[in-house]
Amino acid sequence: MIRLLLAGTLAFLAYRLARKTIDEVPGDIDPLLLPASRSDRDALRRQSAAMGVDPRR
Secondary structure (H helix, E strand, C coil), rough: CCCHHHHHHHHHHHHHHHHHHCCCCCCCCCCCCCCCCCCHHHHHHHHHHHHCCCCCC
């Protein structure tokens, strides 16, 4: 019974710590940077070719 109470308390504290950490992150941060779409990559190649430079990877 005491082990169950300790496990529940530990889980609750972990939850509260995670919520506090998440709430402190500003809203303007993009958490996941998605790869550029195919059209964006093609546009970069055309732009680089027009400038006479190969795009870097």
